[in-house]
Amino acid sequence: MEYKYILILIVVVYLPVLITGQYTIRGVPESYAVLGENYRLQCNVTDSPSLVRFYRNNVIVCSSLSSTCESQPTDNRYKCGCINDNNTQLYLNISNINKQDDTTWSCRDGPENIIFNPTSDNIDVIEGKSQNVNCLADCKPDCNITWSKDGSTTILNNPLSLSTRDQTGSYNCTVRHTVLNKQLTKQLNVQIYYGPDELTFSSDVTSINIIEGRDQTITCLTDCFKCIYKWTGPVASSTKDLVLTQIKSNQEGNYRCEATNIKNTIPKTRSKSIQVNVHYPPYITSITSNAVNNETDEGSDITLNCNVDSKPVSTITWSSSTSTNTYIGQQWALTQAKCQDTGIYTCTANNGIGQSTTKSLPLNIRCKFILSPYTIIYTSSANNGIGQSPTKALLLNLYH
Ligand SMILES: *[C@@H]1O[C@H](CO)[C@@H](O)[C@H](O)[C@H]1NC(C)=O
Ligand SMILES: *[C@@H]1O[C@H](CO)[C@@H](O)[C@H](O)[C@H]1NC(C)=O
Ligand SMILES: *[C@@H]1O[C@H](CO)[C@@H](O)[C@H](O)[C@H]1NC(C)=O
Numbered sequence: 001m002e003y004k005y006i007l008i009l010i011v012v013v014y015l016p017v018l019i020t021g022q023y024t025i026r027g028v029p030e031s032y033a034v035l036g037e038n039y040r041l042q043c044n045v046t047d048s049p050s051l052v053r054f055y056r057n058n059v060i061v062c063s064s065l066s067s068t069c070e071s072q073p074t075d076n077r078y079k080c081g082c083i084n085d086n087n088t089q090l091y092l093n094i095s096n097i098n099k100q101d102d103t104t105w106s107c108r109d110g111p112e113n114i115i116f117n118p119t120s121d122n123i124d125v126i127e128g129k130s131q132n133v134n135c136l137a138d139c140k141p142d143c144n145i146t147w148s149k150d151g152s153t154t155i156l157n158n159p160l161s162l163s164t165r166d167q168t169g170s171y172n173c174t175v176r177h178t179v180l181n182k183q184l185t186k187q188l189n190v191q192i193y194y195g196p197d198e199l200t201f202s203s204d205v206t207s208i209n210i211i212e213g214r215d216q217t218i219t220c221l222t223d224c225f226k227c228i229y230k231w232t233g234p235v236a237s238s239t240k241d242l243v244l245t246q247i248k249s250n251q252e253g254n255y256r257c258e259a260t261n262i263k264n265t266i267p268k269t270r271s272k273s274i275q276v277n278v279h280y281p282p283y284i285t286s287i288t289s290n291a292v293n294n295e296t297d298e299g300s301d302i303t304l305n306c307n308v309d310s311k312p313v314s315t316i317t318w319s320s321s322t323s324t325n326t327y328i329g330q331q332w333a334l335t336q337a338k339c340q341d342t343g344i345y346t347c348t349a350n351n352g353i354g355q356s357t358t359k360s361l362p363l364n365i366r367c368k369f370i371l372s373p374y375t376i377i378y379t380s381s382a383n384n385g386i387g388q389s390p391t392k393a394l395l396l397n398l399y400h
């Protein structure tokens with residue numbers, strides 16, 4: 001009687017969690033091998049690796065080149081190659097099966113097929129919301145998986161942990177086979193969305209004075225990727241620039257810039273206001289006095305008024321053609337005007353913007369009729385016998 005030992009070969013198929021169907025391996029027959037006899041393993045691959053290796057306990061026993069299907073065994077117990085010249089179907093023949101063969105067998109080595117989890121090669125992350133990217137590879141027995149950023153030699157650990165804006169960039173995941181020293185690299189592009197941070201304006205002020213007719217652009221500044229901007233106020237804008245062209249006084253007012261991140265970030269929106277004042281040169285709207293028809297009697301009190309429209313407020317200066325007296329202020333009061341005060345009164349307004357402007361007002365102070373001992377009254381009358389005779393008098397004051 002010949003005893004046959006039935007040895008169960010545990011054929012473990014290595015498949016990283018997310019990679020299915022890269023290869024399948026099984027024994028023929030599937031569940032046992034007979035001690036001292038031959039045994040066969042089949043390995044099917046779905047892609048076209050340049051080389052397929054068979055491993056016994058993670059140690060290579062035989063390699064088969066895809067191009068030639070040629071067997072490169074480490075021991076004459078093994079022979080490997082392609083089935084029917086098809087380099088996606090491979091076999092390993094093991095002769096004289098022994099007890100040590102009751103162990104784990106695998107084919108392929110890697111690194112192969114780097115993939116990311118999440119799977120995209122481009123990832124958008126919102127700052128503050130941490131996101132991990134795991135780099136996975138079909139790799140047996142073991143691979144060392146590391147990351148590097150923007151060509152830097154600094155080694156980052158897998159999985160990559162992303163959460164801050166400075167992590168935007170291009171990353172390489174490098175998978176290196178620890179035994180074979182073979183490596184594979186795959187690139188991941190990371191964009192961190194952030195902001196808006198505190199808003200400021202191009203000239204860092206909360207109010208700005210612009211001269212009427214001039215152009216001014218106010219830019220809303222914030223650190224943000226990617227924000228949309230909205231200006232509201234007398235003039236609106238949907239960019240970060242508020243462009244005020246030949247500004248008019250009715251465009252004066254409060255403007256608000258609002259920056260909103262297109263991705264949901266915290267805070268999502270920030271806004272800030274700026275007061276825009278429109279300055280313009282003086283315009284004298286009226287020059288008046290309380291003298292009726294610009295005439296009054298000697299001895300009366302006269303108030304002159306100069307009304308000015310300007311921004312900012314103007315300095316108003318009064319002068320007259322009859323004296324060197326001047327007055328600064330909107331209202332010039334002349335008390336007990338004399339008849340020598342008769343003349344032209346001029347008001348000048350200046351607010352530092354553009355040219356100063358002037359307007360004038362005549363003022364006639366009627367002289368008082370004074371009789372003095374030196375006054376001679378010459379009277380002449382005419383008579384032609386019809387009705388009363390008209391009389392006219394001429395007054396002559398003699399000053400000394
Ligand atoms: C490999 O593919 C062939 C043909 O499809 C099939 O007969 C065989 O069972 C497969 N082997 C494995 C290990 O999947
Ligand atoms: C090799 O085998 C696979 C199945 O494992 C099959 O799909 C393919 O067509 C075969 N190629 C050739 C050249 O026979
Ligand atoms: C591999 O082994 C099988 C038996 O298991 C045998 O029929 C076949 O001829 C062998 N192939 C080679 C190339 O040795």
Ligand SMILES: *[C@@H]1O[C@H](CO)[C@@H](O)[C@H](O)[C@H]1NC(C)=O
Nearest residue numbers: 143144145146155174176178
């Ligand atoms: C992986 O590789 C890095 C850099 O090459 C090295 O510093 C690290 O020790 C390696 N880790 C393992 C487990 O081999």
Ligand SMILES: *[C@@H]1O[C@H](CO)[C@@H](O)[C@H](O)[C@H]1NC(C)=O
Nearest residue numbers: 149150151170171172185187
């Ligand atoms: C990533 O690796 C590829 C291929 O090795 C290389 O060309 C590229 O410059 C690397 N990029 C970075 C950001 O390291």
Ligand SMILES: *[C@@H]1O[C@H](CO)[C@@H](O)[C@H](O)[C@H]1NC(C)=O
Nearest residue numbers: 287288292293294360361362
């Ligand atoms: C008084 O002077 C103003 C300014 O010159 C002039 O516009 C106005 O007509 C004058 N009034 C009279 C009654 O002459």
